[in-house]
Amino acid sequence: MDKFVIRGGEPLLGTVRVSGAKNAALPCMAAALLTDQPVILENIPQVRDIQTTRNLLTAMGAEVELGYGRAQHRTTIHCANLAAPEASYELVKTMRASTLVLGPLVARCGRARVSLPGGCAIGARPIDLHIKGLEQLGAKITQEHGYIEAHADRLKGAEIVFDKITVTGTEDLLMAAALAEGETVLQNCAREPEVADLADLLNKMGARIEGAGTPTIRVKGVTTLKGAKHRIIPDRIEAGTFIIAAAMTGGDLNIAGCDPTHVGAVLSKLREVGVKTKTSDDSVRVMGDNPFTGVDITTEEYPGFPTDCQAQFMALATQAEGTSVITENIFENRFMHALELVRMGANIRIEGRRAVVRGKTPLSAAAVLASDLRASASLVLAALVADGETIIDRVYHIDRGYEHIEEKLKDVGAQIKRMGEMFPKKSAAHPSR
Numbered sequence: 074m075d076k077f078v079i080r081g082g083e084p085l086l087g088t089v090r091v092s093g094a095k096n097a098a099l100p101c102m103a104a105a106l107l108t109d110q111p112v113i114l115e116n117i118p119q120v121r122d123i124q125t126t127r128n129l130l131t132a133m134g135a136e137v138e139l140g141y142g143r144a145q146h147r148t149t150i151h152c153a154n155l156a157a158p159e160a161s162y163e164l165v166k167t168m169r170a171s172t173l174v175l176g177p178l179v180a181r182c183g184r185a186r187v188s189l190p191g192g193c194a195i196g197a198r199p200i201d202l203h204i205k206g207l208e209q210l211g212a213k214i215t216q217e218h219g220y221i222e223a224h225a226d227r228l229k230g231a232e233i234v235f236d237k238i239t240v241t242g243t244e245d246l247l248m249a250a251a252l253a254e255g256e257t258v259l260q261n262c263a264r265e266p267e268v269a270d271l272a273d274l275l276n277k278m279g280a281r282i283e284g285a286g287t288p289t290i291r292v293k294g295v296t297t298l299k300g301a302k303h304r305i306i307p308d309r310i311e312a313g314t315f316i317i318a319a320a321m322t323g324g325d326l327n328i329a330g331c332d333p334t335h336v337g338a339v340l341s342k343l344r345e346v347g348v349k350t351k352t353s354d355d356s357v358r359v360m361g362d363n364p365f366t367g368v369d370i371t372t373e374e375y376p377g378f379p380t381d382c383q384a385q386f387m388a389l390a391t392q393a394e395g396t397s398v399i400t401e402n403i404f405e406n407r408f409m410h411a412l413e414l415v416r417m418g419a420n421i422r423i424e425g426r427r428a429v430v431r432g433k434t435p436l437s438a439a440a441v442l443a444s445d446l447r448a449s450a451s452l453v454l455a456a457l458v459a460d461g462e463t464i465i466d467r468v469y470h471i472d473r474g475y476e477h478i479e480e481k482l483k484d485v486g487a488q489i490k491r492m493g494e495m496f497p498k499k500s501a502a503h504p505s506r
């Protein structure tokens with residue numbers, strides 16, 4: 074199992090480039106199931122969840138081609154024949170977003186068999202709203218032996234109000250509604266940029282979707298969709314992680330190739346604590362040369378403060394003067410990183426959904442365990458300012474969603490190395506697999 078060894082104390086200096094958004098790439102790859110023509114996606118990050126999705130689609134009968142060399146971030150997905158519209162437990166258990174294939178498969182094939190995802194390190198994370206919505210579109214759904222089976226001759230448009238805002242739930246139903254008969258109105262939708270990116274792709278494929286990125290999305294169903302070419306938006310969570318890292322390490326870092334409007338909530342909190350930032354159309358510069366103070370944050374759906382940056386912000390709060398209260402509103406168990414940060418010397422008290430962080434505390438290197446994707450990022454950030462050499466175990470979590478993070482950090486001055494070689498490096502990209 075790979076580990077990161079990080080020696081703290083170096084400010085991050087220079088320019089780091091943000092990759093394509095994993096959370097936009099995953100639904101866009103699933104959208105390719107809706108057509109028998111090739112879908113070409115650009116700016117696909119090389120992360121493990123993308124490999125998992127490639128395996129998932131291939132197992133159903135899709136042809137998935139990866140670019141190589143200069144085109145290594147391009148992937149072409151051709152779902153001419155979908156012999157087995159199924160997602161097995163083996164794949165779903167490693168990546169919950171696999172459930173994104175449910176909507177497109179019922180819409181295109183009239184049937185789908187998808188494993189229920191089960192529990193998760195950060196909370197229960199049910200998919201009841203995906204199921205309820207598909208039933209409202211006319212699908213017959215049964216659950217047996219840990220699998221959901223869905224059937225429908227042709228889905229029929231409906232008015233659906235989400236009981237709770239769900240990102241992949243909105244995406245799943247958006248894809249299903251694109252091929253349904255008649256009009257679907259989705260209400261109380263997630264407004265995340267990844268939802269709007271998916272709608273952009275679907276519209277290029279011939280769908281008729283309006284309002285993506287707002288709480289109400291209208292979809293006029295069509296009978297078939299065609300192939301398309303689409304560039305995935307930049308990863309706002311990766312950008313947020315580098316922004317926080319630069320501030321914490323007292324660096325001067327230009328985060329290039331991002332969309333500053335997508336990281337508004339993170340930037341506004343940083344300005345509030347006293348970190349200087351400057352934005353252009355596609356970059357953010359963080360000048361972290363002065364001490365910063367504690368601040369309260371509450372995670373919310375977009376455009377609020379993202380839960381996916383909460384763990385990283387907690388690492389920053391340990392280095393802020395004063396008290397920060399962090400309230401996690403989206404997931405019920407998303408403070409696993411706090412315990413590891415405490416082992417490094419942080420002063421954090423958990424009270425239900427709130428974490429009270431008192432700073433500034435010096436952090437000292439320790440052997441720590443990554444528990445989930447964003448928790449691992451938080452430990453990397455803490456290690457960058459800790460005294461001594463931190464060893465982070467189970468970095469496969471970080472490989473799920475951050476492209477070559479150790480290389481990117483090393484290029485801007487961090488002392489970080491990977492031990493073990495479980496995940497291929499840039500140079501080892503395989504052609505056409």
Ligand code: UD1
Pocket residue numbers: 096099169170196197198199200201202203204237238239240241242263267380381403404405
């Ligand atoms: C997506 C993101 C994830 C991010 C999360 C919240 C992807 C691939 N993943 O996850 O990185 O942390 O949004 O921004 O895009 N819920 C239900 N029933 C459902 C669906 C969700 O109760 O059917 C609950 C969840 O348990 C959670 C909340 O709704 O408490 C929000 O979850 P949701 O937006 O669905 O998260 P994901 O789409 O899984």
